[in-house]
Amino acid sequence: MKKFSRILAPIAFSARCEGAVQYAEALACHFHSELTLLHVVMPLQTYGFPDALAVAPELMDETVAAGRAQLESFLSEGLKGINVKREVLEGEPAQTIVDYANTGKFDLIVMPTHGYGPFRRFLLGSVTAKVLHDAHCPVLTGPHLENAPAYPSISFGKVLCAIDLGPDSRTVLDWGAAFAREYGSEFAVVHSIPSSTVSLGGIYFDPEWSMQLKNEARDRIGYMLEELGIKGEICVQTGDAPAMVRAAADETGANLLVIGRGGHTALMGRLRTNAYAILRESPCPVAAI
Numbered sequence: 001m002k003k004f005s006r007i008l009a010p011i012a013f014s015a016r017c018e019g020a021v022q023y024a025e026a027l028a029c030h031f032h033s034e035l036t037l038l039h040v041v042m043p044l045q046t047y048g049f050p051d052a053l054a055v056a057p058e059l060m061d062e063t064v065a066a067g068r069a070q071l072e073s074f075l076s077e078g079l080k081g082i083n084v085k086r087e088v089l090e091g092e093p094a095q096t097i098v099d100y101a102n103t104g105k106f107d108l109i110v111m112p113t114h115g116y117g118p119f120r121r122f123l124l125g126s127v128t129a130k131v132l133h134d135a136h137c138p139v140l141t142g143p144h145l146e147n148a149p150a151y152p153s154i155s156f157g158k159v160l161c162a163i164d165l166g167p168d169s170r171t172v173l174d175w176g177a178a179f180a181r182e183y184g185s186e187f188a189v190v191h192s193i194p195s196s197t198v199s200l201g202g203i204y205f206d207p208e209w210s211m212q213l214k215n216e217a218r219d220r221i222g223y224m225l226e227e228l229g230i231k232g233e234i235c236v237q238t239g240d241a242p243a244m245v246r247a248a249a250d251e252t253g254a255n256l257l258v259i260g261r262g263g264h265t266a267l268m269g270r271l272r273t274n275a276y277a278i279l280r281e282s283p284c285p286v287a288a289i
Helices: 015-031 050-073 093-103 126-134 169-183 207-228 241-252 275-281
Strands: 006-010 034-041 083-090 108-110 139-141 158-162 186-193 233-238 256-259 286-288
Touching (some): 006 093, 015 034, 015 108, 034 050, 083 093, 093 126, 126 139, 158 169, 169 256, 169 286, 186 207, 256 275, 275 286
Parallel strands (some): 006 034, 108 139
16 A cells, blocks of 8 residues: 555644554554644634734744644653654644645544544534545544554554445545555455335335345445455445444454545545544544545
8 A cells, every 4th residue: 555654643732632643653653654743823813812913923922832842742752763743833723734734745644533622522523524524635533542552552453444335435445455454454344224225214125125235235345345356354234324334343343444535525425424423433543535
């Protein structure tokens, strides 16, 4: 697979960010990548203090300097043996992260699902949501990154791809399988058939119809795997996509879940409509391609 030569980790000085950096460090060590820690300082006027605007430049200088000092001390005892760059920028966090990643041609962004800020109550924060929507490179995230082990203990022994059989399914499979090969991991694929295709208003259709849908989906996935030269277990279930994907991740003991984002303009289609829910419910880190 394409090597991760440049990895970006946005930093908001939270436990979740520390966990995300553990994963970023593990990947950087494996791929011999340059790791950039980016902290974004929001302009003071963003906070809605009109009276402070007259001294905003001086205050901003102090705020940026404080952020830079905090970033320099962030995990200063760790991150040994890899090339680490620390950057502090001023701007709206989500857009600044996206612009910096796109302009810098980063190969991967590693960040938690949410951190500090006015939207921290949501399971998927507004910053992460925008980065997932607009970034050109894959984004690795997850709702439990604060519980990440120390980077030497991080492994990717089982990679699970969740696909919707849409136009980006081959890309997801190819990326996930290449990642699995890189780590010598087991590889599996899960696909969820919506319940509405086998039942309606509590009335279930002919069981043979459900079985036919599953077999057809299994055949299509098998064909794609064969076409791409990939070997892996195939799991096809009927039900709510986020719940089915979570169950498959639990059952297989997946260390990484790979999903598609449907391009850079929208999250559409069955799996892509459920992408945020899958991210929120995943028991393991998720690579959104």
